[in-house]
Structure formats: structure tokens, C-alpha cells
Amino acid sequence: MISYEKSEVTLGASVKPHQSLQVSSILNMKTVEKHDKYLGLATVAGRPKKELFSTIKERVRKKLSGWKERNMSAAAREVLIKSVAQAQLTYAMSVFRVLEGVIDEVHGMIMRFWWGQKGTEKRIPWLAREKLVCPKAEGGIGFRDLRGFNTALLALLL
Structure with a gap:
């Protein structure tokens, strides 16, 4: 109702x-x-896209930084990345073509969390991002390729 x-x-x-x-x-x-926000996204037309997507990046950053404080197994990190961090972008990606730079930044935040980096600490990424987004059946982890996911969601609108 x-x-x-x-x-x-x-x-x-x-x-x-x-x-x-x-x-x-x-x-x-x-x-x-005008509506200020709808489902967490600003609705004002004409705003710079970078500003529009900054709220999404900030939400992902907050989620990941809150989880970094806890010691987690790889399985727990995988579930949180797949079910929460990557899901933050779903609505925006179904409506807009997200800027490449924004996708790269979110991928970077997710990968740093996956490898356990804290702050400016450097960790060795033992697998390339391309391998991590491969399905498990092909030896990957099954993370979403956010560029491809964005394209697939927008293709549904056609």
C-alpha cells in the first residue's frame, strides 16, 4: 500500500x-x-557525476573501515564484500553509467580490504584483480567485475 x-x-x-x-x-x-534523494542517490539533474557518486563511495568506505577493526577469516571478508560492499552500488549502476574513476576507487577499496591492508600499509596482492573477479569454477573468488555489472544492468533497460 x-x-x-x-x-x-x-x-x-x-x-x-x-x-x-x-x-x-x-x-x-x-x-x-525537487526530491533531495531517492534510494540514497541525489536526484538533482545537472550535478557533476563525481559529486553524485561520492556518497556511494563514502558508504562503501564506511562499511569497509568499520569491518577492518575486527579480525576476520577470508570467508567472512568474502561474504561481506559480496553481500554488502558490492551491493551498495547496485541501484546506482542500474540507473547510471558509473564513472570509470569511481569504479576503480571502489575496486581499490574492496581489494585493500580483501588483502587486509590498514591505512597506508602496503600488502602484497597475491592475485590480480582480474583473477579475483573470475568465477570460483575458474579458480577465482567470484567478486563482481563492477564495470561489466554496470553494463549488464544498463543493458536490461534497453
Whole structure:
């Protein structure tokens, strides 16, 4: 059921004020000029994409940094990466082509977490990222290739 108390409607600039009032009363929803966020993403058109995706990167960073404090097995790190960190991008990737730089930064954060790096500490990555995104049946870990995942989600819209 629709929660009318939580729902809002945004109408185009060509809609006249009296029409806006009619739509608002018919739908029993408040009319707003713009929505600040929808499912965690800013909805304001025209904002620089880098700024738009910075909130997603920040959410992934916070999740990973919170987990770094605990000692975890490789299996626990794998589950957290697959079920939480990579899932943070799903909605944004189904709507937008995410910038290459943003994908690289998120991949980097995930890989540093996977290899157990803390802060500026350097660790040896024993497998290349390309190998980690391979399916387990092919000797990889099965992490998502975020570029390919973004393309696949956008292809569903066609």
C-alpha cells in the first residue's frame, strides 16, 4: 500500500500552478519542487557525476573501515564484500553509467580490504584483480567485475 504521508510528487516546469494543486489533491500527496534523494542517490539533474557518486563511495568506505577493526577469516571478508560492499552500488549502476574513476576507487577499496591492508600499509596482492573477479569454477573468488555489472544492468533497460 502507498504511504501517502511519506509520498511526494514532483511535476514538470510546464505544469501550471492550478494543475499542480489538482494533481496533488487527486493523488493525495504533497507537491515538491525537487526530491533531495531517492534510494540514497541525489536526484538533482545537472550535478557533476563525481559529486553524485561520492556518497556511494563514502558508504562503501564506511562499511569497509568499520569491518577492518575486527579480525576476520577470508570467508567472512568474502561474504561481506559480496553481500554488502558490492551491493551498495547496485541501484546506482542500474540507473547510471558509473564513472570509470569511481569504479576503480571502489575496486581499490574492496581489494585493500580483501588483502587486509590498514591505512597506508602496503600488502602484497597475491592475485590480480582480474583473477579475483573470475568465477570460483575458474579458480577465482567470484567478486563482481563492477564495470561489466554496470553494463549488464544498463543493458536490461534497453
